[in-house]
Amino acid sequence: MKLTRPARNTQSETIIALIDVVFFLLVFFMLIGRMDATAPFDVDPPVAVSGQDMPAGGETLSVSRAGEVALNGVAIGTDAIAESLAAALSRDPMLRLRINAHRDADLRHVLPLIGLTETLGIRDVVLVVTPSRDSAP
């Protein structure tokens, strides 16, 4: 008598675990990411040790090294800034404005923007910085 080995049951590999992992990663990336329009030019914020956590929401005014300005990722002329910010302020009286200036941008490009926001009545203006654990340069 010849004993034949019973054929192994080919179990379909469970893909539920894979789906779980992929779904977890997907949700993770969707949750921790904050969609924000990037400026059409390179902006390297200044380094600071005493910075605070960045609040969410609001408008972002970017200033390049050469002094070009972009509002929420769209390049804007200096003449149109006041109009756009006033419109944003009328939509949201508690408007928060983030000024994301390049670390090498001259202050003659940055300080007038802060003055303008103050004139318009925006009372919540923050300067974007890059946190540093070491001592500030």
Added chain:
Amino acid sequence: MTSGLALRKPRKPGPLISLVPMIDVMLILLVFFMVTSTYLNLDMIPALKRQEETSTSAPEAKPTETLLIRLGANGLPIVRGRSVPLEDLSGYLVARLAEAPRLQVLVLPSGGASTQALISVMDHAARAGIGRLRVIRLDAKP
């Protein structure tokens, strides 16, 4: 005569939903988010504070002394006509704060100074414990 034999139609197996397209879509979304996202670690320093934050807080005592720090175009702070290296600024401000606990610091930056220079001065002042700091600028007369 009726027979007891009933022929039953075999039940159709339920439709199988393939999970493979869903996994494909999820993987594509995952790869999209991983590739297109730029993760920036950013902080902020307040430039202007909300009016109600200052009005609801306890009335601040008037500063006893005001220190003006000019920021030159080369990025070096100038205090009382003397250039103070950035690394010495914290120590200098701590000493001044010990003499006058309600010290107010005004920073008058040159338009040619870089943003980093101003942030560094504000940073050193914050680390020295200066609570009253204002950045002022000279407006050209129309």
